[in-house]
Each structure stands twice: as structure tokens, then as C-alpha cells.
Amino acid sequence: MKLPGHDAMARRAEEQVTPHPVRLPRRAVQKPLRQVAKRLLLALLVLVVTALIVYADHAGYGDNADDSVDLLDAFYYATVTLSTTGYGDIAPVSDGARLVNILVVTPLRVMFLIILVGTTLEVLTERTREEWRQSRWRSSLRDHTVVVGFGTKGRSAIETVCTGGLRKNQVVIVDPNLKAVEIATNDGYAGVLGDATRSEVLLRAEVQKARQIIIATQRDDTAVLVTLTARQLNRGAKIVVAVREEENAPLLRQSGADAVITSASAAGRLLGLSVLSPSAGMVMEDLIQQGTGLDLVERPVTKPEVGSRVREVGDLVISVVRGHRVLGYDDDSIGGLQPTDRLITLVRTSRPAQIAPDIRRIAGE
Template identity: 75%
Template structure:
């Protein structure tokens, strides 16, 4: 497989390859344009109210240019007064007009300034708050799951791991598309916008502190480069990668992936099984959908099961993981279960409950 250089990987119009941006999930707030329009309307209401107050007491004001104060002059005076410009060409001369300026116009001026300055203060406060949230997020993030690519495969992978009890706060999505990251944050996941083949982008997702890494981009060459980069940053994490073509699976394993899933091959085998036996196809689809019907999980052997055969346990054991070997339940070399063994079992997913498998990454070598 020919691998293009980093600069040619996953490049899309408008994407930034060098810089990355972290977006954290947040509560739904008003759009900025709506906030600005709302403040603008409030400022106009204050301006109109001030102009009407001045016009109602227009006999107490003097226009140094043409004498009497009309409606236009009232709006002009309200504008220069609220903005603290104060040219002095229109002035209050009567006692009532001056009292009105003290007790009415001055509070309206303060309110007007609060509305205008409040917009700037809110922007600065929001930036400070976002920076604080980001720093706190980085400092507390440990043993999380990083998902590269928020397409069909990435979404399905996240749904599966979250169905086993993983919290959304422990998932970080990396994708070069800002729309994909917006969709991820809308669902409650943290997101990093950028090209995952670059180490600085993966560092932004705190890959070096991750426990699991799911590599599910759209292209096989991207999967290889992402896996290489991720393995270089984190030697102990469990890396699971997806490829479209089966011939690229060995290359991914050489790049550092602990497990490789061939998406096209798996889909084809499921199609073939469904043709031969629709019921068997339904069972297989049920097994790979975590949290409903039957679930396929990995768990450690408990002390009460030590010395028993796989078929003598309460669960339906499919395979036994012993060291780096995965043995069938009927493999003669299994013999009896040992405390260090792990079991691949089929269990019934109870409604309202979640099974949390204790999956340990195999040492990479």
C-alpha cells in the first residue's frame, strides 16, 4: 500500500493541519448573534425612553443653535448624553429638566453603558471561563478513551464502549472536520479538531495518558499513520484500528495496533452468514450491539471458578484467554481454569444495567 506524506493525509478545504483546537461539551446557550441583537434592542429601548423623557420636558431645554427643542433634538440630546459625549449645544435650563437629568437621565445613562460594556465583559469572562475549564480538563483527564474519526465506525465504537459503563467525560474525539467535532460535543464528548496523523494534535487529546485508542478514520493509509504516531506517544495503551481492505491489516499490526478490524470483510462475512442463516445473522448482530439482548464480554476468572472446566461456570464461555493465547472452550490445552485466566463469555444484558468488562491491554512488543 502506498502511503502519502503527512501533508496529503485527510486534507480538506478549511482544515488546519498544524494547529488544533479543543472543544469541550457545554450546556446549550443562546447563539452569539441573538445575544448581541438582544443587547442592541435593550440599548435602543433605553435611548428611545430617554428621548421621550427629554421631549416631554422640552420647554425646560435650550438649543443654542435654533432655540426650541423638537423631537429630533430630543433624540440627538439623548444620544450624546447616554454616550457621555455631551457637546453642550442642548442644555437643561429649567429646574424640572435638571432634576429629570439627575434622577432619570443619569440612571438611564448608567444602564446604557452597562448594556454596552456588559457585552465586552461577557466575552472576556467567557474566554477566561473556557480557558479555566480546558486547563482543569487537561489536569484531571486520565485513563480515557481516544477515538480517531467520528464517522459511522467511530460513532458505533463510542456507543459500544459507553454501553458498558464508560462515562462520556472519559471519551475524547479527534477529527479534522469541525462539523464532526460539533456533533461530538453536542452528544457530550470532548473533541479536538485537527489531523490525527500529527503528534501535536494527538497530544492535544492527551493520548499519552489514554488507556484505549480507537482508530477509525475514513482511509487505510490514515489509519496506519495515526497508529504509528499514537503508539510512539503511548507505549502501553490498547490500540484498536479499523481498515477497509484486509491486505492492509498486517501493516497496521506492524504499526502498533493490538487488534485490527477489517470493516469490509466483517460486513461481508455477516452478509454471507445472514444469507445462509438469517437467524444466525441476527444473533451475531445482537452480540456486537452492546447493552441489549446478548452481550459478548471479557472478564477475569473468579476464585470460585478456579479448577473448573469452562463449561462448568455459570456463564456461557466461548474462549479462554491465557497469557497471549486465545483458546477455544473445548481446546484440550485449556484443562481447568486458572486464576490468571480471562474468559470471553456470552451474557444476557439486563435492562437498566450495564456490564463493565475489565479489559487489560496486552503488552505491546
């Protein structure tokens, strides 16, 4: 059964189909008009050089009309020669002129043709080059992060993850909006254009090989369908979903989401906290902005910390992750730290050396 909004999104995706639904980031290139103008100027330069070479030895050329070759005749000869038209009314008659035609004019003719047809050849070979790039990209892509929806939520989420160490070439954006995909590729991410509720679209993003999936769609019903589809294609990936309404969170968890963030209620709680204590609100805002001020970091227990109490750890421990349970720092059941425990700590960003390796491993680098 399709939920409301699914057909509309599917139609929009179909209307925006392009020959290459997967778009890879690329270096900045010149605008087409500038490229054409540059090629024309080069062709004109070759023509002028050829005409001057011919005119410099005009005595070695014969003209069927009046037996003399002036500057206009030199440009005429250069034009018909470089364009391979070759009327034959003007021809080199001396040995020197013929030698110049062999060693100089002929290479210039080849250069002239290459310049003129270069744009056409580039267009014809663009599709082949793009298919080769995509084939190489697919073969090397694994343990990456797929972001469904490149709106405000999706963009902020992936910026935060990249701050923790994830490389941009390990991120694939999926969005039905062509402009959003173009923005993503301009930012250095790979982009897939299409409706993420469809398996073939997620397969283009290699979701079956992804380590983690971030779903930040505009509608909650779309998020449910994407989560179901993604979980069916990848049983082991970590799926984090953002929803608008808190009542939809249980449905997302049943659909296969590992974590569900309610954007509306989270924003409301932050607003309320800022009313009660503006300073506390500023601290919370700082905590959710990775890479600035104070950061919340999840890391494993080190060997020297095994058996220690939470308060004996050098970092400020907020919680202890033991198995599938998250225990508060003051929970008496924690006891001594175990080798398999993970600590959620509060650290300053000026201490990246201790936490960076584990962050990169978590993020998928």
C-alpha cells in the same frame, strides 16, 4: 518515508487550521444575529425609559433654544446623554431633575453602554475563556479514549463503547475534517482538528495519557502511520485499528496495534452467514450492537467461581482468557477457573447490575 495520501491529508489539515484546534463541547448558544438584535432592543428600551423619565419632569429642564422641553427634546436629551455626547444645550435646572439624573439617568447611561459594548467585550474575552477551559480540560483528562477518524466506523465504535459505560467527557475525537469535528463536539465529545499522523496533533488529544486508542481512518496506509505515532507516544495504551484489506493486518500488528479488525472481510462474513442462515445473521448483528438483546461481555472470575468448571458458571461462557491465550469453552486445558482468568460471557442486557461495574472499569470510567 511517507506513504501515499499522507501529504494530501497534511495539506487539508493545514488549510483548516483554526485558532483553537481543540474544540470542547459547549452548551447551545444563541445565534450572533439574534444576540445583536436582543442587545439593540434592550438599548432602545433603555433609551425610551430615559426619555419618558425626562419628559415626565420636563419643567425641570432648560433648553437654550426656546426654554421649553417637549417629547422630541426629551428623546434628544436622552440620546446625547446616554451616548455621553453631552452637547449641553438641554440641561437639568431644577433640584429634582438633577437628583433624577444622579440616581436614575446615570445608572441607565452605564446600562446603555454595557449593552452596546457587551458584544464586543464578549468577542474579546472569548479567546481567554476558551484557553482557560482547555487548560482545565487538559489538567483533568487522563485514562481517556482517543478516536482517530469520526466517520461511520469511528462513530459506531465509540457509541458501542459509551453504551458499555464510558462517559462522553472521557472521549477525544481526532479528525482532519472540520465538519466531522463539529459533529463530534455537537454530540458531546471533545474534538481535535488535524492530521493524526503528526505527533503534535495527537499530543493535543493528550494521547500520552490515554487508556485506549481507536483508529478508524479512511485509508490503511494512514492507519499504519497513526498506529506507529500513537504507540511511540504511549507504550501502554490499548490500540484497536480498523483496516479495509486483510493483508494489511499483520503490518498493523507489527506497528503496535493490539487488535486489528478487517472491516471488509468482517462485513463479507456477516453477509455470507446471513445467506446461509438469516436467523444466525440476525443473532450476530444483535451481538455486535452493544446494549440491545444479547451482549458479549468480558469480566473477571468471581471468588465463588474460582476452581469451578466452565459449565458450572451461572453465565453462558463462550471463552476463557488466560494470560495471552483465548481458550474456547470446551478446551480441556482450562480445568478449574483461576483467579486471574477472565470470562467472555453471553448475557442479556436486562442483567446490567452484575456486569456494569467491570464494564465501566474496562471502558475507563
